[in-house]
Amino acid sequence: MAQRDGQQCARPTLFDVAKCAGVSIATVSYALNGRPGVGEETRRRVLDLAKEMGFRPNRLARGLRLGRAHVLGLLIADIANPTYTEIAAAVVNEAAVAGYQVFLSHAGVHGELQRQQVETLLDQRCAGLIFTSVVEEDRALLEQIHAAGVPIVQVIRRICRIHADFVGTDEEAAGYAAATHLLELGHRCLAMAAGPRTSSASRLRAQGVRRALAGAGVEMPARWSVEGDLTVCAGYALARRVLARAPLPTAMICGNDVMALGAMDAMVDAGLRIPEDIAVVGYDDMAFASSRLIQLTTVHSPHAEMGKHAVRRLMERIEDPELPVQEILVKEHLAVRRTSGNALCGASISPYPAEPEEIRSR
Amino acid sequence: MAQRDGQQCARPTLFDVAKCAGVSIATVSYALNGRPGVGEETRRRVLDLAKEMGFRPNRLARGLRLGRAHVLGLLIADIANPTYTEIAAAVVNEAAVAGYQVFLSHAGVHGELQRQQVETLLDQRCAGLIFTSVVEEDRALLEQIHAAGVPIVQVIRRICRIHADFVGTDEEAAGYAAATHLLELGHRCLAMAAGPRTSSASRLRAQGVRRALAGAGVEMPARWSVEGDLTVCAGYALARRVLARAPLPTAMICGNDVMALGAMDAMVDAGLRIPEDIAVVGYDDMAFASSRLIQLTTVHSPHAEMGKHAVRRLMERIEDPELPVQEILVKEHLAVRRTSGNALCGASISPYPAEPEEIRSR
DNA sequence: GCGGCTTATTTAAACGTTTCAATTTCGAGG
DNA sequence: CCTCGAAATTGAAACGTTTAAATAAGCCGC
CATH class of the missing domain: 1.10.260.40 (lambda repressor-like DNA-binding domains)
Incomplete structure (x- = not known):
């Protein structure tokens, strides 16, 4: 007692x-x-x-009785990627508001490990799952989860014709905007180091780029259109390959900022100046992109907002599973910086607050 | 049926x-x-x-019956910080090996939100908790958790005289090594933009720096020893302050890589060349640090290993709660790069593999 | 004073495990 | 053939909730 x-x-x-x-x-x-x-x-x-x-x-007892725990599962392919961590942060915060806890799963893409983690998540009676990077091969898995009555929200990437909501940006438009920006600067020799074709986001972005080029009557030789993983190393290797022999492009669009970082390393190695000899555009606007030493032109997408939307949508669907499948697109925008020729002038685009924050000397 | x-x-x-x-x-x-x-x-x-x-x-039923779920809680102050995400990734992976799921909590440091999240974690009957950035104010909370019979592992930061294991690096030695490196390069005018005093890690590192200076008979004026949050903005503001008037230091040690990034921006703004006019050393070896455009000299600490150790230790303690409190130190090392004068020569310290990985053209 | 109605409260059955204690089974030894 | 003990199997309670259904308690009007 x-x-x-x-x-x-x-x-x-x-x-x-x-x-x-x-x-x-x-x-x-x-x-x-x-x-x-x-x-x-x-x-x-x-x-x-x-x-x-x-x-x-006792949440276990409550969950057992209710047949469903106040818990969400968040599947992240690569936790080292800031894009995903920004989403994760927002998801955890927004879930907390709704009284939910978040299980974090870090199991790569479509593998035995992922399947295992999902099973465990279902064993915990998660009320819903958030997938940050599905690939087509995951279709069966997602369908199985849906069959088990657990709602899913896909973020950033998606597979079509599946009973699951989607939260993302208009990637095609983003690709179009990036390419258009370069075209307007006068570039006619564009290269593209795209992300993997398995990612719907990367596919769409490449598609947008091609639409812009087609609209301007510009051709991109096959040799300049390469694809690889969204890693620094892949970016380096791809750029190296493109820059291996003349003629060289005057601009390169990369699958994300990390790839751009690697690509720029390859350019430096090749003795090229950025942006005088070659312009670079990334995607994601990661923290380092706005650094003075880098100033990467890139597409900024509001990841936190996406995480928030994902949780909210999941809540709605948990409430009412009969809701029609929805597609939520949040607005992204191009952040033009030095690597596409916009030299930093004054503090107008400085990422730092005008007034220094509190400083303690000792 | x-x-x-x-x-x-x-x-x-x-x-x-x-x-x-x-x-x-x-x-x-x-x-x-x-x-x-x-x-x-x-x-x-x-x-x-x-x-x-x-x-x-059904893991809920099992947990209810056993009075303890196969679940760990991971408390991360700032998920946007790559340091923590590397740890998180390792924790999730290692936990999976042991059949545990990980609840991710993102609730900053010592606040109502954090307390709430911890309560919820306990309501879920977590078998153990991993704290990545405790501050002294958290003492009462940790003691309460311990009283509830839930084991704790502290990572990176710690509070002393508390019944909880610790996994981290020898921060004092790291600070000493960084300062010694600069002293050996001939620097005598060192500045330090340290992390917050509330972090045991930052305190120890600063202490190591001072020990090295004292050993070399070098004085660091109070005006050059500043502290702030581990953010880009703080790094910028602190460096700006130090560089506001002559005499200027010839080297600056920063609390982490992100701060160093901000500090370097301030140096660029001040018209200083790195490393010719001023050398910079960071801490953490985040992904961007090894980029060609940055090449930041920094202390590399094996975060993944730390996460792994944290989980293993937790497992041991869950097995046998009577184990004596342990302190696990993993080895870190200084990665010397361009910002302290080590110009990149050849591919010897290139972060990229010699052979390009698979590339698909389209 | 007593059915009938509303409101407050309780009883008890689930939810799906684990595990102690009780029961059954079966072969060997006497 | 009977008994004993080990091994296999089962019954039932417990973990801490939620909730449908049953019961108790008021209260009204006739």
């Missing part, structure tokens, strides 16, 4: 509170959950007592 | 399997858990059937 006052007992249960309050367990449960049918005076007494005793509901 | 063969039923339980196998629930449980006292023939039959039916144990 819970000893009253002084030290609260280790972990009082409904039973303990009920005993102390001299009522039944059911009454305590009803009172704590704010359900009707409990006398005003009783309710107050129970609430006060529960607080005093430090009662906290 | 579970229909056999063909489509497995939604989610068979022990009961369903038992019914199909014609044995009791208890037998199935014993068989699946590999406990003794089950006939060999029965065991095989049950195992096969469970697999065929797609049985998966």
Whole structure:
């Protein structure tokens, strides 16, 4: 039994509170959950007592009884990628607002490990799952999850014709904007180091680039259109390959900022100046992109907002599983910086606050 | 009842399997858990059937019964910081190996939000908690968790005299090594933009720097020793302050790489060349640090290894709560690059593989 | 004073495990 | 043939909730 006052007992249960309050367990449960049918005076007494005793509901028991835990699963392919961590942060925060905890899974893309993690997530009776980078091969898995009655939201990447909501940006438009920007600067020799074809986002972006080029009547030789993983190393290798022999392009669009970083390294190695000899555009606007030493022109997409939307949508669907599948697009924009010729002039585009923040000397 | 063969039923339980196998629930449980006292023939039959039916144990039920879930809580102050995400990745992976899932909490440092998240974590009956950035104010919270019988591992930062293991690096030695490196290069005018004093790691590092200086008989004017948050903005503001008036230091040690990035921006703004006019040393060796455009000299600490150790230690302690408190130090090392004068010569320190990886042209 | 109605409260059954204790089975030894 | 003991198996309680259904308690009008 819970000893009253002084030290609260280790972990009082409904039973303990009920005993102390001299009522039944059911009454305590009803009172704590704010359900009707409990006398005003009783309710107050129970609430006060529960607080005093430090009662906290056991979420396992609740989940077991309800057949569903107040828990979400977040699947991230690559946690080292800032894009995903920004989303993760937003997801965790927004979930907390709704009283949900988030299981983090870091299992790459479409493998045995991923399948295993998903199984475990289902074993935990997650109320919903958020996938940050599905590939076509995951279709069967997603369908199985849907069959199990667990709603899914896809973020950034997606597979089509599947019963799952999607939150992302208009990647095609982003690619179009990036290419158009370079075309307007007068570039006619564009290269593209795209992300993997398996990513719907990368595919669409490349598509947008091609549409812009076609519109301007500009051709991109096959040798300049390469694709690889979204890593520094891949960016380096791809750029090296493109720059291996003349003629050289005057601009390069990269699958993301990290690839751009690698590509720029290859350009430096090749003795090229950026942006005088070659312009570079990235994607994601990672933290380092706005650094003075880099100043990478890139497409900024609001990842935090995407994470937030993903959770909200999941909440809606958990509430009402019959909702029609929805596609939520958030607005992205091109951040023009030095690597496409926009030399930093003045503090107008400085990432730093005008007034220095608090500084403590010692 | 579970229909056999063909489509497995939604989610068979022990009961369903038992019914199909014609044995009791208890037998199935014993068989699946590999406990003794089950006939060999029965065991095989049950195992096969469970697999065929797609049985998966309900982790909520198990956790409820056991009074403890196979779940860890990971508290990260700032998920945007790559240091922490590297740790997170390792933690999630290593936990998976042990059959544990990881709850991710992103609740800053010592606030109402953090307390709330911890409470929820305890409500979920986490078997253990990993804290990545405790501050002294968290002491009461950690003690409360310990009192609740939930083991804790502190990573990177720590508070002393508390019943919790610690995994980190020898920060004092790292600070000493960084400063010694600069002293050996002939620098005598060193500045330091340290991380916040509330971080044990930052404190120790600063201490190591001072020890090195004292050993060399070098003085660091108070005006050159500043501290701030581990952000780009803080780095910029601090460096700006130090560089505001002559005399200027010839080298600056920063609290981490991100701060160094900001500080270098301030140096560029001040018309200084790196490393000719001023050398810079960071800490963490984040992804961008080795980029050709940056080549930041920095202290590389093996975060993944730390995450792994943290989980392993937690497992040991969950196994045997009576273990004496342990302090695990992993080795870090100084990566000397351009910003301290080590110009990149040849591919000897290139971060890229010699052979280009697979490239697909299209 | 008593059915009938509303409101407050309780009883008890789930949810799916694990595990102690009790029961059955079966072969060996007497 | 009977008994004993080990091994296999089962029954049932427990973990801490939620909730449908049953019960108790008021209260009104006739």
